[in-house]
């Protein structure tokens with residue numbers, strides 16, 4: 001009887017409608033509906049608007065300056081001489097800062113951001129807000145590194161004063177998204193970096209050979225694609241939780257099954273693309289990953305403590321946090337990294353899922369045993385992902401990058417050599433794999 005029950009595969013649009021309809025039924029649905037409506041500008045993955053004519057005039061200089069600076073950022077082959085790199089970085093930053101100072105009217109930009117803070121989304125539509133967030137994130141990371149591949153002199157900087165036109169908007173945007181970091185995150189730099197017609201917007205390696213360009217873009221497409229296929233899974237999570245709360249175990253079983261089935265195509269985004277043919281190993285470490293790092297900080301005036309910010313990591317992708325929470329697993333990220341890099345509404349959705357996780361209360365017989373079994377299928381899929389990720393990540397990280405010190409975007413500077421650094425990184429991946437039971 002149970003096998004006859006199945007949910008037809010939902011499209012993202014159908015799933016969004018259903019989540020919205022369920023918003024009054026459970027806090028998980030309420031939190032996700034709020035996330036879609038606000039941060040998603042009505043869609044998921046979130047919608048960004050890069051139509052120049054839709055951008056308020058005060059913001060357009062940021063788009064113009066991106067176009068003027070983008071070809072100056074990358075070097076096909078980085079110099080290995082620190083002094084030469086220093087000159088290159090200083091030149092880029094000076095020119096970047098000058099253009100920003102000459103063209104951006106910060107009071108007008110601030111007025112727009114204040115209008116958004118006050119809920120005046122007519123003046124600053126949410127999809128434009130998202131596009132602007134991504135644009136500022138590009139500018140900040142470009143200024144931080146001054147040249148791509150990231151090179152040793154920039155890596156050794158402990159802190160860096162950024163131009164005011166990159167600080168004031170960032171503080172508003174981060175506060176809006178409930179984030180504390182100076183660095184960008186998977187949302188700001190990657191997921192939002194696509195137009196509604198799926199055009200990749202802000203580039204790191206503009207003007208370089210096509211293999212580098214496509215490796216950069218494909219990497220972003222994997223991360224966008226994972227979030228792009230996740231909505232039916234989120235709906236399955238909410239439906240399973242609701243069914244359990246109502247004591248409807250058969251329906252709970254169906255929805256739990258839909259989660260493990262939904263994971264298959266979503267994880268295929270990773271399996272099918274994170275390999276040398278699509279994302280060239282020779283391009284990724286130097287030309288892609290370095291841009292997404294941050295690795296700088298500041299001294300907290302009150303406590304005297306040194307606060308350091310890391311950049312992007314796949315560990316910020318909401319799908320994994322939501323599914324882990326559904327299984328009742330402990331949170332992967334530490335508090336500082338979560339508050340810094342995972343937007344507040346995403347955190348709140350995952351926290352609500354974690355509170356409603358019922359796996360520990362399931363019996364082992366009958367339908368409840370069946371639900372346990374389906375949860376086991378989800379665990380299996382995650383374990384396969386985590387094992388594959390562990391070996392693929394190593395292949396990408398072990399590529400020589402003589403222009404720089406060992407570094408990952410998400411964990412900043414590492415040990416003196418990449419082999420030793422890998423032990424440190426592997427501990428995170430193995431640790432999570434062991435917790436995935």
Ligand code: HEM
Nearest residue numbers: 222226270313314315320386393396397410425428429432
């Ligand atoms: C090929 C490039 C990649 C490399 C070299 C890499 C490397 C790493 C490393 C070293 C960690 C452990 C340290 C940390 O938490 O930051 C990690 C964690 C993680 N990465 Fe990646 N990553 C890559 C791409 C991706 C992609 C494309 C995704 C998602 C689609 C992803 C998802 C995750 C997740 C979810 C974690 C948290 C640990 C876990 O859940 O197992 N990574 N990655």
